[in-house]
Amino acid sequence: xxxxxxxxxxxxxLVLLSISATDLTGAAASSLTKDFVNGNPEIAxxxxxxxGPEGILFLxxxxxxxxxxxxxxxxxxxxxxxxxxxxxxxxxxxAALGTPVENLQINxxxxxxxxxxxxxxxxxxxxxxxxxxxxxxxxxxISLQEVRYSKMALADxxxxxxxxxxxxxxxxxxxxxxxxxxxxxxVSGLSNKEFGSTFRSIPFPFTDxxxxxxxxxxxxxxxxxxxxxxxxxxDIIQLDQTDYLMASYTCTPLxxxxxxxxxxxxxxxxxxxxxxxxxxxxxDMISYEKEGSTYFLMSNxxxxxxxxxxxAIASFKDxxxxxxxxxxxxxxxAYDNLPxxxxxxxxxxxxTRVIYLQRLSDGDLKLRTRTTKWM
Amino acid sequence: MHIFQKIKYSLVFFCVLxxxxxxxxxKVHIDQIDYEREKAVGVTFRTEMDVEQLRIFIGEESQxxxxxxxxxxxxxxxxxxxxxxxPGEAYTVRMADxxxxxxxxxxxxxxxxxxxxxxxxxxxDTVPENLLKMYIAFKEPMxxxxxxxxxxxxxxxxxxxxxxxxxxxxxxxxxxxxxxLTVWLDPGRIKTDLIPNREKGLPLTAGKRYRMTIDxxxxxxxxxPLQQRYTKHFDIGPRDDxxxxxRDWQLRIQxxxxxxxxxxxxxxxxxxxLALETIQLLDMDDRPINGHFKRTDRESVVRFVPDExxxxxxxxxxxxxxxxxxxxxxxxxxxxTRIAETKKQKQDTGAIRTMRVRxx
Numbered sequence: 001x002x003x004x005x006x007x008x009x010x011x012x013x014l015v016l017l018s019i020s021a022t023d024l025t026g027a028a029a030s031s032l033t034k035d036f037v038n039g040n041p042e043i044a045x046x047x048x049x050x051x052g053p054e055g056i057l058f059l060x061x062x063x064x065x066x067x068x069x070x071x072x073x074x075x076x077x078x079x080x081x082x083x084x085x086x087x088x089x090x091x092x093x094x095a096a097l098g099t100p101v102e103n104l105q106i107n108x109x110x111x112x113x114x115x116x117x118x119x120x121x122x123x124x125x126x127x128x129x130x131x132x133x134x135x136x137x138x139x140x141x142i143s144l145q146e147v148r149y150s151k152m153a154l155a156d157x158x159x160x161x162x163x164x165x166x167x168x169x170x171x172x173x174x175x176x177x178x179x180x181x182x183x184x185x186x187v188s189g190l191s192n193k194e195f196g197s198t199f200r201s202i203p204f205p206f207t208d209x210x211x212x213x214x215x216x217x218x219x220x221x222x223x224x225x226x227x228x229x230x231x232x233x234x235d236i237i238q239l240d241q242t243d244y245l246m247a248s249y250t251c252t253p254l255x256x257x258x259x260x261x262x263x264x265x266x267x268x269x270x271x272x273x274x275x276x277x278x279x280x281x282x283x284d285m286i287s288y289e290k291e292g293s294t295y296f297l298m299s300n301x302x303x304x305x306x307x308x309x310x311x312a313i314a315s316f317k318d319x320x321x322x323x324x325x326x327x328x329x330x331x332x333x334a335y336d337n338l339p340x341x342x343x344x345x346x347x348x349x350x351x352t353r354v355i356y357l358q359r360l361s362d363g364d365l366k367l368r369t370r371t372t373k374w375m
Numbered sequence: 376m377h378i379f380q381k382i383k384y385s386l387v388f389f390c391v392l393x394x395x396x397x398x399x400x401x402k403v404h405i406d407q408i409d410y411e412r413e414k415a416v417g418v419t420f421r422t423e424m425d426v427e428q429l430r431i432f433i434g435e436e437s438q439x440x441x442x443x444x445x446x447x448x449x450x451x452x453x454x455x456x457x458x459x460x461x462p463g464e465a466y467t468v469r470m471a472d473x474x475x476x477x478x479x480x481x482x483x484x485x486x487x488x489x490x491x492x493x494x495x496x497x498x499x500d501t502v503p504e505n506l507l508k509m510y511i512a513f514k515e516p517m518x519x520x521x522x523x524x525x526x527x528x529x530x531x532x533x534x535x536x537x538x539x540x541x542x543x544x545x546x547x548x549x550x551x552x553x554x555x556l557t558v559w560l561d562p563g564r565i566k567t568d569l570i571p572n573r574e575k576g577l578p579l580t581a582g583k584r585y586r587m588t589i590d591x592x593x594x595x596x597x598x599x600p601l602q603q604r605y606t607k608h609f610d611i612g613p614r615d616d617x618x619x620x621x622r623d624w625q626l627r628i629q630x631x632x633x634x635x636x637x638x639x640x641x642x643x644x645x646x647x648x649l650a651l652e653t654i655q656l657l658d659m660d661d662r663p664i665n666g667h668f669k670r671t672d673r674e675s676v677v678r679f680v681p682d683e684x685x686x687x688x689x690x691x692x693x694x695x696x697x698x699x700x701x702x703x704x705x706x707x708x709x710x711x712t713r714i715a716e717t718k719k720q721k722q723d724t725g726a727i728r729t730m731r732v733r734x735x
Binding site for chain 2: 095096100105139190
């Protein structure tokens, strides 16, 4: 009898323990999403995407000048993914949406680092944003109508003293890149009215706080500081225990800014470490590790994917001030051209593979994976 | 009866039965296309088949089924695709992905508003060789796919060569309802000594004449092409290396004008949109004077139409220094500046400049 009571007590204790353990996990999981609300966020466009922790997907909406954090619930940890190789990707995507291919545009592609699922932000000709998840060779639609989300409006640092509230048309921001880094959503953007660049760091979970900075770069060959250029894409690099924004601009300087200096509306000068050649526009930047070394990959509008070694950036201590005189000549930190031209979208699939969307010479748009061993 | 004959009759009977069954169960009848705000948001069909076996495809060739949601009520089913069906396209309902059971076509839109270009700014015939940007204003919201520059061609008429003066951006700069596009002339080429500037020179050359053509195949959100091909000629004048200066401006009220508008003559053409949104009028107690700015037929002149009669003989004008001329020079700085000069210049384009004006 006693044994039975002890056993029952033990079982009860176990159940209680497991309940409290569940509660604890629940509390930990919800700390980032506790302020999320359910409903229709009325997302008007998805220009950029970035995954944070716990399957939280950040959507950059240029039309609403806002960032949305979406609880995708896509948190099943997956390691093994089959090789992905999908030809005529845009045709298949268009067929899945039941419309001709010219009616669609792929704005961004990201991989959920937890589940390894691949997400696509697609725009329809009438402006409707569509969020899709790759499922085999098909797609699953992620509805934006009824979601659990949190929203952050992008404050316009220039229009603080907006003059004519009644008649003044809204200035349009285009979000050029966005990444989640150590509890902050980092956003680069450009405006339709002034040619300039603003970089914001927004703490997540969202509060009322957001820092913005105007950036100044040394443009080799200009003989001048170049203040008015929009960042096209960026990544974060740690050098000597300090995080740096590594920003890539149109025609194509690569510039480092210490992240902690980019706040409070300060005007910050960056250190140009490379000129990657004119007549080109960078599209996407990611990093990966291989055999103990870190590499960065940058895809481009008019050049193949470039690979830059972390060590090359770390050991380049100067800032470039000498003019680059030959058109299209690169200078500063060295890089390698990889044999992948016209890579339109690119992300890390897992620790050893990159997934990318490439326009082939015959016009076909192909989604494929490739091991970093061969990159 | 011979055994083979028996089998033959049985087979015929079986086939007839099967045929009847197929006829009854295999039929998919399209009831209607479901519309919402003139968009074909779904299709309603009836069948006694297992609806799980049915998929909808665009056309007859596609191997990828349209994703969507099916809601069933007895033998009637509503299929809602992720985005509305496309006008003019045909769709098939197939069993096991191959066997076409029914088809339907979405009719073309009956009435689509014709689309046209309302204005291309700057409107002036002669622009400075360091012109920074142009605006194209459309009557209807434009398609949100593809690259705008694929529809714009610029020819140097003087030298009979095609040129690519505009900066290609992945994030195109449209206003929120997608009717006004901003295109930048490649700023890398405008800035002295940048690599593109050295190698390619300025995007536009002084003394030359250019023709910009906008292709009529550029479609609106509703899929309607432009009414016609649009052409604009412009001549290139000398470089504008001067900041706009408020001291040069002339402000006056035309007595014969019943609206009592206050005309601002900037003495040079200004950015067509910034000129309307960077100036505020205040009375001497700093209360805003309500009214709105309008363009005039001259780009160097805008007018402020007050909501009410002018109350005080003197007012204040507040101007955000981000107001630019055609070369991107604002009240604070030149767009193209050497390093020594940059240091002297204020960078804060949010700054406000004020002046007092007697209006009577």
